[in-house]
Amino acid sequence: MDDEEADIPEKPIKVDLATDELVSELAYLLKTTKKAVVREAVIEFAESRRPDRDEGGRVAxxxxxxxxxxxxxxxxxxxxxxxxxxxxxxxxxxxxxxxxxxxxxxxxxxxxxxxxxxxxxxxxxxxxxxxxxxxxxxxxxxxxxxxxxxxxxxxxxxx
The missing domain is CATH 3.30.460.10 (Beta Polymerase, domain 2)
Incomplete structure (x- = not known):
């Protein structure tokens, strides 16, 4: 974790039991943390669905x-x-x-x-x-x- 990430406050998220088990298994297999698995999954999900942005950086x-x-x-x-x-x-x-x-x-x-x-x-x-x-x-x-x-x-x- 770099210094920039250390300054970001963390907030818990709630997931169903099956999702928690899947994240836990992936973290174990990848030898990383559950937070890292969720972060990477969310980034990949957003990148594949995020529309092009205008000059202001927003799209309705x-x-x-x-x-x-x-x-x-x-x-x-x-x-x-x-x-x-x-x-x-x-x-x-x-x-x-x-x-x-x-x-x-x-x-x-x-x-x-x-x-x-x-x-x-x-x-x-x-x-x-x-x-x-x-x-x-x-x-x-x-x-x-x-x-x-x-x-x-x-x-x-x-x-």
């Missing part, structure tokens, strides 16, 4: 183009879909969008959630991205409009 999340916000939040979105039994999210081409800041996703939804899955997921994604979102259930399309599903898959790309 809402000012980023939708595709950049989508890329920044992709891992969180995938976890959200998985948590709610949704799979294979796809981004539909621009022709499906009402405007540039509108997102349309095609997602395989859990049959147990019924018709409420798509609106629920749309609301969750909209909160994360700060833009209007429509989720189309690939499961519903496969049941009621197989040709529409084939077309939607052809006109989309994986999230």
């Amino acid at each position: 999340y809402s000012a980023l183009p939708l595709d950049e916000r989508l890329a920044l939040r992709r891992p969180e979105l995938l976890r959200l879909f998985d948590k709610h039994g949704a799979a294979n999210p796809r981004v539909l081409d621009d022709e499906y969008r009402e405007h540039a800041d509108h997102l349309v996703l095609l997602v395989e939804t859990d049959l147990a959630m019924g018709g409420g899955a798509a609106p629920f997921l749309a609301e969750q994604v909209q909160r994360m991205l700060g833009s209007p979102v429509e989720v189309i259930s690939a499961t519903g399309l496969s049941l009621f409009n197989p040709a529409g599903l084939t077309r939607a898959i052809a006109e989309s790309r994986p999230l």
Whole structure:
């Protein structure tokens, strides 16, 4: 630790048990401290997601183009879909969008959630991205409009 780091006050962070165990294992394997593991992980996480900055050094999340916000939040979105039994999210081409800041996703939804899955997921994604979102259930399309599903898959790309 250099002199500059020694002057920075430390604050504890809380993590779940599984994360603490993972950090402990990594610290042991790397022969370093848990603090160093967390610091390096946070730096790597931030560098891979931090948008370009303006002359003042700041960028408002809402000012980023939708595709950049989508890329920044992709891992969180995938976890959200998985948590709610949704799979294979796809981004539909621009022709499906009402405007540039509108997102349309095609997602395989859990049959147990019924018709409420798509609106629920749309609301969750909209909160994360700060833009209007429509989720189309690939499961519903496969049941009621197989040709529409084939077309939607052809006109989309994986999230």
